[in-house]
Amino acid sequence: MIDALTALLGAENVLTAKEDLVPYSFDGTATFRELPVAVVFPRTTEEVARCVKICREHQTPIITRGSGTGLSGGTVPTPGAIVLCLVHMTKIVEIDPANLTLRAEPGAITADIDAAAAEHGLFYPPDPGSMKISTIGGNVAENSGGLRGLKYGVTRDYVMAVTVVLPDGEVATFGNACVKDVAGYSMKDVFIGSEGTLGIITEVLLKLLPRPEARRTMLATFSSMEAAAETVSAIIAARIIPCTLEFLDQMTIRCVEDYTKMGLPTDCAALLLMETDGHPAAVEDEANRMAAIARSHGAMEVMTAADEAESLKLASARRSAFASLARVRPTTILEDVTVPRSHLAEMVTFIAETAAKLELTVGTFGHMGDGNLHPTFLTDERDEEEMKRVHQALDLIVSKTLSLGGTITGEHGVGLAKKMWLRDQLGDASLNLMKKFKETIDPDCLLNPHKIFD
Amino acid sequence: MSLKKLDFSILQQCMHCGMCLPSCPTYDTTKRERNSPRGRIALMRAVATDEIPLSQSFADEMSFCLGCLACQSACPAAVDYATLFETSRAEIEATGVSVSAPRRLLRFLTLDLLFTRPRFLRVVGKLLRFYQVSGAENLVRKILPKRLRELERQTPRMAAQFSNDLIDPVESGDGSSKKVALLTGCVQDLVFSQVNRDTADVLLANSCEVHTPSVQPCCGSIHSHNGEPGMARENASRLLDLLPPQDFDAIISNAGGCGSHLRHFSKLLPNEPRAALWDAKVRDVHEFLAEIEVRSPDVAPFEEEKRVTYHDSCHLAHGQKVTLEPRQVIDLIPGIERVDLSESDWCCGSAGVYSLTQPEQSQLLLERKLGHIRATGAEILLTANPGCVLQIQNEMPELKIMNPVSLLAQAYRNESKKL
Numbered sequence A: 001m002i003d004a005l006t007a008l009l010g011a012e013n014v015l016t017a018k019e020d021l022v023p024y025s026f027d028g029t030a031t032f033r034e035l036p037v038a039v040v041f042p043r044t045t046e047e048v049a050r051c052v053k054i055c056r057e058h059q060t061p062i063i064t065r066g067s068g069t070g071l072s073g074g075t076v077p078t079p080g081a082i083v084l085c086l087v088h089m090t091k092i093v094e095i096d097p098a099n100l101t102l103r104a105e106p107g108a109i110t111a112d113i114d115a116a117a118a119e120h121g122l123f124y125p126p127d128p129g130s131m132k133i134s135t136i137g138g139n140v141a142e143n144s145g146g147l148r149g150l151k152y153g154v155t156r157d158y159v160m161a162v163t164v165v166l167p168d169g170e171v172a173t174f175g176n177a178c179v180k181d182v183a184g185y186s187m188k189d190v191f192i193g194s195e196g197t198l199g200i201i202t203e204v205l206l207k208l209l210p211r212p213e214a215r216r217t218m219l220a221t222f223s224s225m226e227a228a229a230e231t232v233s234a235i236i237a238a239r240i241i242p243c244t245l246e247f248l249d250q251m252t253i254r255c256v257e258d259y260t261k262m263g264l265p266t267d268c269a270a271l272l273l274m275e276t277d278g279h280p281a282a283v284e285d286e287a288n289r290m291a292a293i294a295r296s297h298g299a300m301e302v303m304t305a306a307d308e309a310e311s312l313k314l315a316s317a318r319r320s321a322f323a324s325l326a327r328v329r330p331t332t333i334l335e336d337v338t339v340p341r342s343h344l345a346e347m348v349t350f351i352a353e354t355a356a357k358l359e360l361t362v363g364t365f366g367h368m369g370d371g372n373l374h375p376t377f378l379t380d381e382r383d384e385e386e387m388k389r390v391h392q393a394l395d396l397i398v399s400k401t402l403s404l405g406g407t408i409t410g411e412h413g414v415g416l417a418k419k420m421w422l423r424d425q426l427g428d429a430s431l432n433l434m435k436k437f438k439e440t441i442d443p444d445c446l447l448n449p450h451k452i453f454d
Numbered sequence B: 001m002s003l004k005k006l007d008f009s010i011l012q013q014c015m016h017c018g019m020c021l022p023s024c025p026t027y028d029t030t031k032r033e034r035n036s037p038r039g040r041i042a043l044m045r046a047v048a049t050d051e052i053p054l055s056q057s058f059a060d061e062m063s064f065c066l067g068c069l070a071c072q073s074a075c076p077a078a079v080d081y082a083t084l085f086e087t088s089r090a091e092i093e094a095t096g097v098s099v100s101a102p103r104r105l106l107r108f109l110t111l112d113l114l115f116t117r118p119r120f121l122r123v124v125g126k127l128l129r130f131y132q133v134s135g136a137e138n139l140v141r142k143i144l145p146k147r148l149r150e151l152e153r154q155t156p157r158m159a160a161q162f163s164n165d166l167i168d169p170v171e172s173g174d175g176s177s178k179k180v181a182l183l184t185g186c187v188q189d190l191v192f193s194q195v196n197r198d199t200a201d202v203l204l205a206n207s208c209e210v211h212t213p214s215v216q217p218c219c220g221s222i223h224s225h226n227g228e229p230g231m232a233r234e235n236a237s238r239l240l241d242l243l244p245p246q247d248f249d250a251i252i253s254n255a256g257g258c259g260s261h262l263r264h265f266s267k268l269l270p271n272e273p274r275a276a277l278w279d280a281k282v283r284d285v286h287e288f289l290a291e292i293e294v295r296s297p298d299v300a301p302f303e304e305e306k307r308v309t310y311h312d313s314c315h316l317a318h319g320q321k322v323t324l325e326p327r328q329v330i331d332l333i334p335g336i337e338r339v340d341l342s343e344s345d346w347c348c349g350s351a352g353v354y355s356l357t358q359p360e361q362s363q364l365l366l367e368r369k370l371g372h373i374r375a376t377g378a379e380i381l382l383t384a385n386p387g388c389v390l391q392i393q394n395e396m397p398e399l400k401i402m403n404p405v406s407l408l409a410q411a412y413r414n415e416s417k418k419l
């Protein structure tokens, strides 16, 4: 099989030496590790299709990989699998300002896509914390969110069409450049968020928006996490849709400040990063109202970014939250629970209490406007006893989330990390239908096996 | 020092988020994980846990890494890549996985002989200077085989006078209120001794009494970087004896690569009580000038207004996190328009002996840098590390390259001319 792959791609695009493979045995998720048997780098849809056919002949599983920043173990190889890495397919093929669309290869970097759109005065809103390095293929496969989800939605809302190599090596395109399209089932939606288990995305057609004319970024500090959560609920209840309402607790603020040295207030219990964008007059009005609401809900201080540069700095500081937390302890285990927004304050309190009860260190941050929280446990995987308590805490948080009508993962996907809880959330009927679906499309279970469910 | 003996939590500190990947020049070239910081740390970890042996392939990877530390600046998780990298290189040298006879000889000549014996280094420097100005150079260039000829061309031109010819051991102006030590460096001393003179002048003009011992040991950065911690320790001890930190308000370095190493003596010499104070007193000259609120010159360094741009040397920007201060110093000088250089903190490929060990990747980075420099339309490139100057000057002989301190010194000099 290696010979066939080498003949197809050339020796420089097929790695098999142990030193080459070790760095592909993990992704951004803590504790999961497994070596692949090879890593291959195709450069065209055609090459991907032929790789799939070769692997199918040898019944070798394929793990599709972008930049490997996934946070649910999606790209961790299963034993005997090859990794098919798309980082050489990075072209932005076309921008169509008349139809407001952008066509790109799967390895294009998220930030580059928005930068390319910006050159035409256009805007690609989804901005995951990893946007400087995550690939659009990975974003679509995980249906990633970002800091602007509250107003602009998630990756799914911008995918108009996907070209996919199916498990039998056939190539299909689902969707098109039409704003409306009800011809048959919406198959493209099946592939969005499929975590590499149904097909390999080799091209995407994305929807763009006009770039907002103005934007205002504010920071509000609070003496309790609950006050911050209540502010978020109050802003939404006041019928304001800001583009960003991000939350950081004290532990997270301190770590981010340690990294960025930008002078964040480290003595408050919680911080909200609030941003509104759009028409200058509307931005002005919304910003004033948000500041007033924050104050009336106990904000100690509300500060406004002086200019665009400062806004960008604040947003990128927020993006570094997760990795900054890793400064504290050797192992960083993060959750991705999401609850209906009216339950946010309750959830935030529950997380803090659970961590205190089990004597664990936790830093919580998240996309509060979306009800999406990232409680992050700071621990050491070598300490078995402590890891047991971490897992206990995760179980408790997940149960609580489900009891509030929430979901076990808002944006990072199920992968390996969350599959033990999937049945609890979905129930038998729903999970069985998903499995049937997978069996129909990928009967030999070649694409990313044992991810999402067994 | 070995990876296995290293505190494992330094390796564990990398949580493989990948945020460093876009700033790594070697990953940018190949898009292979093993050529990225995250991949290299994974390999180091695999060596530490016996998952892979300390192989030639591992040694090659550590040689391919520039040691530019851009990853360390980018890493939100505070991974100490410098320590991991130096430990790996030290272990490779100690176990001898990648030795060949000529490589050994070259290392012996440079690391053991030249860069531990300052007097000897100066003698060699004088000989080289003679070689370069006597005409022998042109003759030799004609008869050397191609590969050697290329290497030979990279030999820097020696200055006519070294620092000790230009600077007295103690110099002071009227009303000096601060006492500082000036480190003259190795390459800086031999090739760019004028920069040392300029540094002294600028310090004198800002009320400093400047102490510059005429014979100074090498700081040991080149040894540390190339897997010889023993020699690095020896050099550090000698410096501490020569310039006891308690005697000075600050210890000034003007070469990015040295400064980055000079600040970590307490890590290198954990049992040396003076090391922590030393580390606290080391300053890059620009950083020091910004701290003491350097006096802005009244006149311009040149008759006409000049457009300049600033290139961040890796070990100043990433190793020492000094990026704003040199720009602040430049912006104080009248008659100078500073334009931004894109990717200003992206390695130029010089990286110590990298241009000799990895000529292809080095050349690639150099060309990328030159492209950006040309795009600025600047007449003068300002940068604060002799390695970068040599690398860039080699390919762009027509470009004027200066240390920001020299530009400032020139402006001060013009002031006195005007009087």
Ligand SMILES: Cc1cc2nc3c(=O)[nH]c(=O)nc-3n(C[C@H](O)[C@H](O)[C@H](O)COP(=O)(O)OP(=O)(O)OC[C@H]3O[C@@H](n4cnc5c(N)ncnc54)[C@H](O)[C@@H]3O)c2cc1C
Pocket: A027, A028, A063, A064, A065, A066, A067, A068, A069, A070, A071, A073, A074, A075, A086, A106, A127, A128, A129, A130, A133, A134, A135, A136, A137, A138, A139, A140, A141, A142, A143, A144, A145, A146, A147, A195, A196, A197, A199, A200, A201, A202, A319, A322, A323, A411, A412, A448, B016, B017, B018, B019
């Ligand atoms: C610091 C940090 C911050 C993050 N912030 C956010 C955030 O704010 N919001 C968010 O949603 N996520 C976030 N993430 C998670 C992660 O970055 C996203 O899931 C991202 O979309 C993954 O992109 P990638 O290119 O790294 O994909 P990978 O990790 O390589 O792959 C992820 C999954 O997608 C599959 N896949 C990849 N490419 C393809 C393809 N072309 N076709 C089919 N399947 C494919 C893989 O098999 C795998 O299952 C963050 C991660 C980090 C490390």
Ligand code: SF4
Pocket: A323, B013, B014, B015, B016, B017, B018, B019, B020, B021, B037, B038, B041, B071, B074, B075, B076, B077, B078, B079
């Ligand atoms: S070195 Fe830092 S930035 Fe790079 S992967 Fe590791 S933790 Fe992330």
Ligand code: SF4
Pocket: B023, B024, B025, B026, B027, B035, B036, B037, B040, B064, B065, B066, B067, B068, B069, B070, B071, B072, B081
């Ligand atoms: S030191 Fe430079 S070349 Fe080496 S891993 Fe870090 S960024 Fe890459």
